[in-house]
Amino acid sequence: MSTKEKLLVSACLLGANVKYNGKNNLINISKLKEKYELIPFCPEVEGGLPIPRPPSEIASTTPLKIINSSNEDVTHYFIKGAKKALDICKDLNIKKALLKENSPSCGKNFVYNGSFSKTLTKGQGVTATLLLKNFIKIYNEKESDKLL
Numbered sequence: 616m617s618t619k620e621k622l623l624v625s626a627c628l629l630g631a632n633v634k635y636n637g638k639n640n641l642i643n644i645s646k647l648k649e650k651y652e653l654i655p656f657c658p659e660v661e662g663g664l665p666i667p668r669p670p671s672e673i674a675s676t677t678p679l680k681i682i683n684s685s686n687e688d689v690t691h692y693f694i695k696g697a698k699k700a701l702d703i704c705k706d707l708n709i710k711k712a713l714l715k716e717n718s719p720s721c722g723k724n725f726v727y728n729g730s731f732s733k734t735l736t737k738g739q740g741v742t743a744t745l746l747l748k749n750f751i752k753i754y755n756e757k758e759s760d761k762l763l
């Protein structure tokens with residue numbers, strides 16, 4: 616059994632082809648792997664969405680509404696994925712997560728603004744919000760050095 620601290624990581628950052636377009640966002644994880652046991656997780660796939668899938672954006676935060684590019688309401692998939700992420704963190708005693716910036720699930724500081732025009736706005740993804748509310752520290756891929 617590994618004695619390393621566990622780190623939840625957006626699965627696409629680890630090279631899993633789980634993005635809406637069937638691709639990934641692989642980053643260099645060699646140093647992180649030395650220090651942590653990396654736990655890959657994709658909230659959108661775990662919430663029940665297929666690969667590939669239409670991209671989704673946050674249309675409203677109060678009430679929460681996520682729509683995809685076909686204007687379908689996919690909010691419940693995002694909520695389900697976020698809850699599963701929190702459950703895994705609780706079950707495995709995970710205190711930190713490295714999440715992909717700009718995603719409607721994983722984004723920490725910015726998300727797309729709901730107009731499907733590639734426009735970012737300040738905001739947080741659904742999973743990032745739930746984890747932060749539960750005192751799990753979030754880092755985006757540009758902040759991974761802070762984890763070392």
Ligand code: SF4
Nearest residue numbers: 625627657715718721
């Ligand atoms: S939901 Fe998160 S882990 Fe899944 S593809 Fe999007 S950014 Fe990556």
